[in-house]
Amino acid sequence: MARKRRGWGGEPPADDEEATRRIVGAAVELLSSTGTAITIADVAESLGVIRQTVYRYFPTADDLMRAAAIASVDGFLDQLSAHVRGIHDPADAMTEGVLYTLDAVTRT
16 A cells, blocks of 8 residues: 655655745745735645744745745736736826736735
8 A cells, every 4th residue: 555645745846946936835825815924834734744844945934924925026016017018108008007006905
């Protein structure tokens, strides 16, 4: 009988870069869904790992929250850029960008 692999949902990351991406992604997802502060334990549980695994990549909760904030902003900027792409008038692009941003902020 084969034993089920533990941690990471049975799919361990290929390398540290992937582990970091998955941890940050889990933090961003939790923040998006709860809208409140999260803990290292919350992130670890969502990934199926122990807290020490998360601490290996992010020594403090502040480090993880900073990385999650940057990832969220990067994703938003990509969406904003795609939204205004094709608007050639700078004033129209700026106006549409501001409206898009305000709409996104009120939804979160």
